[in-house]
Amino acid sequence: MAAEATATTLVSHSTGAEWLKRYSTSLMGVFGTPQRVLVRGAGCLVWDADGKEYLDLLGGIAVNALGHAHPFVTSVISSQLATLGHVSNFFTSPTQIALAEKLLALTHAPAGSKVFFTNSGTEAVEAAFKLARRNGASPDGTTGKRTKIIALEGAFHGRTMGALALTAKEAYRAPFEPLPGGVVHIPFGDVAALEAAIDETVAAVFLEPIQGEAGVRPLPPGYLKAAREATTKAGALLIMDEVQTGIGRTGKWLATEDAGIVPDAITLAKGLGGGFPIGALLTFGEQTSSLLSAGQHGTTFGGNPVATAAALATLHAIESQRVLENVAAVGEYLRTGLAAVDGVTEVRGEGLLIGFDLDAEVAPAVVTAGLNAGFIVNSPGPRTIRLAPPLVLTNDQAGTFLAALPAILQTAKDAQ
Structure with a gap:
């Protein structure tokens, strides 16, 4: 029965x-x-x-x-669950490796790029927050001079404590303060304000190409290119939050595809699993991908065989249909x-x-x-x-x- x-x-x-x-x-x-x-x-x-x-x-x-x-996604999930549902991250699985390779290929990631799988968008952003903190670390591993992280007014990056620190809405933030420090919110879409805020004390800039929770507000043309130039000059990371905009939502795999930039990291989730919980942090290039080392982050369920199979099926269906x-x-x-x-x-x-x-x-x-x-x-x-x-x-x-x-x-x- x-x-x-x-x-x-x-x-x-x-x-x-x-x-x-x-x-x-x-x-x-x-x-x-x-x-x-x-x-x-x-x-x-x-x-x-x-x-x-x-x-x-x-x-x-x-x-x-x-x-x-x-039907295709549900059949793949059912088949995978009947084969191998969960293993700890002391092990890996073919679906986990294949999905990481597929995401790096779809995003045209440069050599040395890597993927970290999570269960949700806010967890992907939390991992990116840690990545930013490591960009601010000195060679001996202690916190260095890069202690500032920049986000935009109107931003929504999630509800866990690090992601919430990046989120601008006061009603979400106030009940849980003090939040992780060092985050500064600057005016939305203002290139001059962005350039003025980025200096050698900035570890990272977090941007949504289109702010969904703020009412679907796209960044103005040229803003992402200006952000890339300013962060590169200052040695800061440019981290794109594509949790809501990625995986075909805008008619492209990434909303940033046509911006003419290569960010240092991208967060994905939402549509990635076609309804099954999964998120991902993609780090671009060897330098960024080496910021988090063994033991500095982890997850029990992230990248499990069923979630990664669901994502592979979703990506295949988007392409084939x-x-x-x-x-x-x-x-x-x-x-x-x-x-x-x-x-x-x-x-x-x-x-x-x-x-x-x-x-x-x-x-x-x-x-x-x-x-x-x-x-x-x-x-x-x-x-x-x-x-x-x-x-x-x-x-x-x-x-x-x-x-x-x-x-x-x-x-x-x-x-x-």
């Missing part, structure tokens, strides 16, 4: 309201009250405990790159359609990471009205809606949202 059990046979059948009542008595309230209880997904669609269908335009916040229950082309085409269709909707004042983003601003502070009400109409979206700000759907979203599916959006906006305004 146990061998035949599925997840649905291990839990009782309840209504959404019943599940939410049980949630409130058993889970920590750090996420607030869940909007729905979801029980099943297929492609870009999900269903809740009461049988209602939704078009998922958030993708688990840019995680479900290939949608839900992708020409998903990047779909991202570019459907993203353009969505952005053009959104710009024509009355009440939308600005549309930003690239590929299928899209933010659009409204003419009134009704974004949270839009999320609610959207759910009632069968669409899952997100509001990172009172006037802003974020879309990060599966990369396999079709024009027809996107069109249903564009057609419904005027009524959703009106319902949200009427509710205020």
